[in-house]
Amino acid sequence: MLKKDLRKQYSKLREEIPIPSLVNSSLRISNRLLQLPIWSFDYYHMFLSIREKREIDTSFTLSILQGRNKNVVVPKVGSNGKLLNCLLSNETKFKKSVWQIPEPVQCxxxxxxxxxxxxxxxxxxxxxxxxxxxxxxxxxxxxxECRPDVIKVGVSLFEAENSITDVSMEDVPLNYCVTPEKVYTFPLS
Structure with a gap:
């Protein structure tokens, strides 16, 4: 299936998820993430959820990371359109971007x-x-811009499609993807 068709289909499916189901699925994903062999590292980049788009609530995973004293980095879109990696601290204050993404005020x-x-x-x-x-x-x-060995973990409310037909050379694949039901492991290319 083409990416544009998948975007349309899955955006609609997410809109239809009741909030209690979204919270439950987010918690299940967070618990399932604990099965991955990724917890011995130092720096973890975690996106912050866009509530308006019914994204997975990442606060559960953030709590796990902070409870393990990990360095948590959150993204902010820079003026050049690139992601900045902002170290999260107890003093970090947030403001929603034009895309409704919570971003650190200071980075x-x-x-x-x-x-x-x-x-x-x-x-x-x-x-x-x-x-x-x-x-x-x-x-x-x-x-x-990351090291070639950076571990890429997708989180999804839905299970895998058989195939995305318009993958390009610019696309960076995942090492893992975690859903409420399953952990997917992908071979290293």
């Missing part, structure tokens, strides 16, 4: 090369680890 920027694990928002993914986001390319650009 204590961390180099992309320091990040060990990236949690990636997505609308859909396939059985090969290809992913579909909103189509802006923020994460593809950011992931190319």
């Amino acid at each position: 204590n920027e961390i180099a992309s090369k320091l990040i060990d694990v990236v949690f990636i928002p997505l609308l859909a993914f396939d059985t090969k680890g290809n992913r579909v986001g909103y189509g802006k390319g923020f994460y593809d650009g950011f992931l190319k």
Whole structure:
């Protein structure tokens, strides 16, 4: 299936999810993330949920990371359209961007090369680890700035599609994707 069709289909499916189901699924995903071999690292990049788009509530996973004393980095879109990696602290204050994304007001920027694990928002993914986001390319650009061995973890409310037919050379695939029901592991390319 084409990315544009998947965006349309999964955006509509997400709109129809009742809030209590979204919260339950988010908690299940967070608990399932604990099964991954990713918890011995130092720097974790975590997206903050766009509530208006019924994204997975990442606050549960943030609590796990903070409870394990991990360095948590959250994204902010810079003036050049690139993602900035802002170190989260107890003093971090947030403001919603034009896309309704909670972003730090002040950014204590961390180099992309320091990040060990990236949690990636997505609308859909396939059985090969290809992913579909909103189509802006923020994460593809950011992931190319990370080390080649950075661990890429998608989180999805829905199970894998068989195939995304218009994958390009610019697309960066996942290592893992976690849904409320399952953990997907993808072979390293």
